Amino acid sequence: MSVVRPPVAPPRPWTYPSAAQHLMENGVRVLAHDLPGQYVLSLRVVVPTALSAEPPGKEGIAAMTARLLDEGSSAHDAEAFAELMERHGMVLGAGVSDGGLLVDVDVPKRHLETAAGLVREAVADAIFPETEVRRILRNRLAEIEQERASASHRAAKELARTLWAPGERAALPTGGTRETVGALTRDDLVEFHATSVGPQGATVVVAGDLTGVPVAEVLERTLGTWSAPRHRPVPPPAAPVPAPDAARVVVVDRPGSVQTEISVGRPGPDRSTPHGWAPHPVISFVLGGSPSARIDAVLREEKGYTYGIRSAFRPRVAGGSFVTAGSVRSEVTGEAVEILLTILDGAARAGFTDDELRSGVDYVAKTAPGRYATADAVADETAALALERLPLDFTTRTLRALPELTRNDLDAAYRRVVTGEWTVVLVGDAGTIVPALEGRVTGPVVTVDL
Amino acid sequence: MPLDYPIHRRTLPNGLRVVVSPDHTVPNVTVNLWVGVGSRHETLGRTGFAHLFEHLMFQGSRNVRSGEHFEALMAEGGRLNATTWFDRTNYFETVPTGAVELALWLEADRHGHLLDAVTQENLDNQRDVVKEEKRQRYDNQPYGSALIDVYAAVFPEGHPYHHPTIGSMEDLDAASLADVHAFFRRYYAPDNTVLTLCGDITPDAGFELVERHFGGLQASAGQPRRHHAQLEPITEPVRVDRHEVVPNDRLHIAFRLPVDETDEFLAAAVALDCIGGLGTSRLVKRLVRREQTALGAHATAWGLVDGASLGFVVLDVAPGTDAAVVEAAFAEELDAFLAGGPTEVELEASLAQSERSWLSALASQEERADLISHHLLLHDDPEVVNTHLDRLRGVTAEQVVAAAHRWLRPQSRAVVAYLALDEAADEGSEDAGSEAVA
Incomplete structure (x- = not known):
């Protein structure tokens, strides 16, 4: 080839997209990123919690609470809720990490308000119907077996168990074990949700093409009405302690x-x-x-x-x-x-x-x-x-x-x-x-x- | 909302089809090439070769040493890879604007002059790497070979989609340097390739750069063979049972479908959505939510070009439930759908979910470039990125019913059942891994 290797021009300076901030009346912080051309909006709700504050013997309760948020509210049963989400092109996931619960939604721009309203129902108004609780817990038990069968999942589980000291929450799977998930009841989940999931300290992130979207108003009408009178925020988690015999x-x-x-x-x-x-x-x-x-x-x-x-x-x-x-x-x-x-x-x-x-x-x-x-x-x-x-x-x-x-x-x-x-x-x-x-x-x- | 992603198109004298789609929101450009060769072109005894060949494209070319393609682009902030599929092989990188010419130079060097650098040592090494890829993704995974079984059950021997892209260990072993040379000469040529530039670049600058680096490559691809004729649906159910060490039973229920980009394919895909693809599909509502005999239900339609597409439903059977019960319920739901057709709510949900996933794909420069290359190479219509949703909105309930009646009848199914060995252990474990086709 006769064409010589071309030089590379240095990239222009770049900064991470800035967010407009807004504090709603219920104390929830809103961070909005206007990203022109991004027609599917991404909505995130972050609730600070601490996995280490799960009741002993009930590890996995936070993850199971997250999974049940969209399985029935006081306004819509699980099927109706799912149908509303789907008809509005919405997809919702919810999970937990060591320091918080995260609800993750993508939705076409025109359905933002519907989506935000359904997210409010999920975080504020989930009612944990008994049949859905039984189903989700049973599915988690089956999932534990599937994770056991997968070499990479099995390795991750054993690494956590070996690396961290016995009794550390980090030594157990985030979603809990057969024993701890098997020990959960609907009452446990209702109580955990009432006391651990609330607007205090929570953050809502919206990113996408926000041209013509009155973000503050839409969110005030929806997630701005979220209250949780029994919510007790917990201190942030501490770093897990390594096992004394981790080197093996x-x-x-x-x-x-x-x-x-x-x-x-x-x-x-x-x-x-x-x-x-x-x-x-x-x-x-x-x-x-x-x-x-x-x-x-x-x-x-x-x-x-x-x-x-x-x-x-x-x-x-x-x-x-x-x-x-x-x-x-x-x-x-x-x-x-x-x-x-x-x-x-x-x-x-x-x-x-x-x-x-x-x-x-x-x-x-x-x-x-x-x-x-x-x-x-x-x-x-x-x-x-x-x-x-x-x-x-x-x-x-x-x-x-x-x-x-x-x-x-x-x-x-x-x-x-x-x-x-x-x-x-x-x-x-x-x-x-x-x-x-x-x-x-x-x-x-x-x-x-x- | 009508989409209007800009599509500027040109064909070089050597046959290379080029699209430039400017988008200056991010100081990056995606370079995306699709070559018109995939596992559907492989010959008997050489399955897996298109993919093995793709690996060799990173092992050096006339002016680029082995590994340099990755290193040079990553050090400039490039994110890159390549994939091989039934219908094509793609190569892509997203780079900062100032590195786009380097990316084109590197691509032109390997797409024009790979054979100068291919060695037996590189072939042997990448053959080993590909075998580890096969072990990691298929052989060492529970249910890992299920789709391979599905392809073999749905498509007749000798059909382009009968075998998987990963190929077989024996065929990988058989691949020689002579095969590499012949394959490159047969398929890697500007007149069998398309190139998309998507991102922070103008059409003039983009076409000029592509011309500069690819203009000198010679058209040399042989005449492409004609696509196979459309396969008719299966007439008698096909069944493959695998007794394996898996955590629970899983059914893969597959159908032949019409080729991609036909109205009938879109309608069949909507039907599969309603039956098993949506989060509120009939199978999810009945088997996962109400009867709780399945842990999950999913359905997918893969559009392909060479005489058939593939649709399949995966049902993860709940522990303690007989897989036959789940399969019977599936057949009932299918019959009910054929009799009554989709509801308005189902159609609305299917369209809404398709819209979000299409817009989400287009939201990323990388995926947008890939969709443009896809429709440019396989359908000669890159505007599909802008028109696809309008076309989906035009799918009627009548079309969905008609497509389901033709392609999704219970007797047209191929079932690949992975059955947990524990339950069968008392009956003798000599059945492990055995296959029974009835």
């Missing part, structure tokens, strides 16, 4: 597996870390964010052992983890785990290179306009800021900090997390895996049932 290898026996799901973790920071968040996504990219990243350069592109292994910091509202996960074919498990740990520890010993710093910073900084280009993505990020109690300029400030990062910043951030001690979870055929680990890992290896 757990093999989850999944007989006949043709691959081993590998999950390697360490406790990590949340996004409010006083050291600054900016280095963390850069490190994730450099180690395990692409086929050319340190891990896949060896395990995928050189060895052909995997379709891809990803490393990422996973911030919670409080605390977090640094997790590297992916799958390799069973017969190379021992070698792959050894190589993986060598790469992860090697980065702590020798640090990162100038090239890695530059390419990682450029990737994270220059992808930002595209990553936050849709109403959906902006609403998600702003809702996350609200949930994590972060200031609204956090995203822009973090992006601005990226070009100033040095190798020392990356090395220091990584070394705060990586000490050479790992929680390693392997889900696969124990008969194949365990002998192959001999001499390749340090610390105890225990095998548990699927």
